[in-house]
Amino acid sequence: MHQVNSLAEFKSLVSNSAKAYLLLYKSGTEKSDCALQNIEAGLKDVKGLDVYLADVTSTRDIHPAYNVTSVPTLIEFNQGTAKNVIKGCNETNYYKALFDDALFIVESKGDEIPQKSVTVYSTPTCSWCNTLKAYLRKHRIRFTDIDVSRNQSAADEMVRRSGQRGVPQTDIGGEMIVGFNQTRISELLNIKGQ
Numbered sequence: 001m002h003q004v005n006s007l008a009e010f011k012s013l014v015s016n017s018a019k020a021y022l023l024l025y026k027s028g029t030e031k032s033d034c035a036l037q038n039i040e041a042g043l044k045d046v047k048g049l050d051v052y053l054a055d056v057t058s059t060r061d062i063h064p065a066y067n068v069t070s071v072p073t074l075i076e077f078n079q080g081t082a083k084n085v086i087k088g089c090n091e092t093n094y095y096k097a098l099f100d101d102a103l104f105i106v107e108s109k110g111d112e113i114p115q116k117s118v119t120v121y122s123t124p125t126c127s128w129c130n131t132l133k134a135y136l137r138k139h140r141i142r143f144t145d146i147d148v149s150r151n152q153s154a155a156d157e158m159v160r161r162s163g164q165r166g167v168p169q170t171d172i173g174g175e176m177i178v179g180f181n182q183t184r185i186s187e188l189l190n191i192k193g194q
Helices: 007-014 030-042 092-108 127-138 152-162 182-189
Strands: 019-025 050-055 073-078 081-087 118-122 144-147 169-172 175-178
Touching (some): 007 019, 007 050, 019 030, 127 182, 152 175
Parallel strands (some): 118 144
Antiparallel strands (some): 073 081, 118 169, 169 175
């Protein structure tokens, strides 16, 4: 993890990253210390992922730029653009799964085979969500994971498109699949064998 001291410094560091994270925190507060400690533990065995830190007490220009009004807040960036916001302190296993998914996606970018876009709508406590994501990883399918328990606009969009609130839901090339329908997912992604 790398400490950043200004918005300009952060933007220059993240501009070339396929995937990066920024933790905005306030040192000495219980929730921020909790998030910092659990993120460090979640990163323990993860190599090659860019994670930056900014203490809002000394770095005052970053949080307004991303409309962050409470800390701790972890922001996920794809190609330098903010894509997902995770607030508060989460369990170490939550952060580990988040970073493992991000690393898998980054490592898979070199594949030559074109693939339909895949977005998984999930929650951290959903066992079928984890089964689905493990299935996709096993077959080297790149996907974006959206935690609908922390992203209300994505949850609303998911319900609007499928008419269902339950997770997992998967958008594969524009088609919504509700639940872990392994047969349909395999058909759409041309996965042979189980």
